[in-house]
Amino acid sequence: MIVSKRLASGTVLLLVVYLSVSSVYAGSVRLGASQSVAIAPVTGSACPRLLVKFDLPQELYGVEVDYAQVLLPMLVGQMQSRHLGIRAWSLSRDWVPGSTSWVYPWDTAGGDFSGQASPATIMRPGEVRNGAVIVVLDVTDIVQHWTDVPSANHGLAVSSTDPGSVTSTWETDGTNQDIVLKVFFTSRMKHR
Numbered sequence: 001m002i003v004s005k006r007l008a009s010g011t012v013l014l015l016v017v018y019l020s021v022s023s024v025y026a027g028s029v030r031l032g033a034s035q036s037v038a039i040a041p042v043t044g045s046a047c048p049r050l051l052v053k054f055d056l057p058q059e060l061y062g063v064e065v066d067y068a069q070v071l072l073p074m075l076v077g078q079m080q081s082r083h084l085g086i087r088a089w090s091l092s093r094d095w096v097p098g099s100t101s102w103v104y105p106w107d108t109a110g111g112d113f114s115g116q117a118s119p120a121t122i123m124r125p126g127e128v129r130n131g132a133v134i135v136v137l138d139v140t141d142i143v144q145h146w147t148d149v150p151s152a153n154h155g156l157a158v159s160s161t162d163p164g165s166v167t168s169t170w171e172t173d174g175t176n177q178d179i180v181l182k183v184f185f186t187s188r189m190k191h192r
Contacts, residue, residue, distance in 0.1 A: 026186045029060060033179040035155065037097040039110070046110055051095060053155030054181045060147050063185045068143035071180045072135045072158060085120040085161035086135050089113040090142045091154040111157040118142060120161055143183055 034055045040048035050072065070088065092114035095105060106112050118139050139156065146153040 027063075028185070029057065029181075029183045031055070031057075031181045031183075033181075035095075035097050036179055037095075037100050039100060039102045041102050041110065047160040049110060050158040051091065051097075051100065051111065051155055052158065052179050053095075054153070056143075056146055056150065056153060056183075060183060060185075061150055063147050064187045065140055065144040065147055065183060066186050067184045068138070068140045069182050070137045070139050070156065070158075071182070072137070073178050074133050074135050084123045086123065086137065086158065087120050087161050088118040088137050088139055088142065088156045088158045090115050090145065090152070091157055092152075094154050110159075113157060114152070115142065115145065139181070143181070 031054045033052045035051075035053040037051050038048055039051060052070070052072070074086075089111070090113060092112045093105060093107075099105075103109050118137050118141070121135055121137050123133060123135065135158075137158070142156065
């Protein structure tokens with residue numbers, strides 16, 4: 001921001017104020033996934049899902065989240081349509097990578113969800129480079145709920161919104177530090 005003011009003496013005072021994006025936020029946290037597993041249906045047209053969990057530090061409990069995003073590496077095969085939507089849902093039950101499948105430990109095949117899905121991120125074929133893409137999802141509302149109610153953090157289920165439109169796989173090895181959650185906040189405590 002540039003502000004100028006002419007003083008009574010005729011001198012022009014020029015003040016340049018530089019605000020970077022990082023200075024707008026009081027704090028930010030970058031977390032790697034503590035757990036991740038890819039699950040797929042045995043039969044049917046449902047899309048494979050990536051389950052991922054982040055252990056939020058206590059310093060985030062009760063903060064006002066301004067923006068949260070998750071970055072996920074995805075291997076993409078042939079896209080069958082002009083776009084591919086990707087969304088995340090908050091899981092409503094704990095799970096363990098080594099024993100989780102499409103049907104276990106869920107009441108609903110593919111995972112038990114709570115709340116609304118994240119806004120869809122739309123990918124187009126031109127965004128895929130060498131068969132891979134980094135998917136960026138806005139998970140602000142989901143993470144805000146986790147900071148308000150830490151016991152609600154059972155992780156995310158991530159999936160395509162367009163069954164059959166692409167063959168894709170998620171890169172995962174149980175604990176994948178390439179899967180990242182970034183949380184930005186301006187105040188330590190929410191205003192109630």
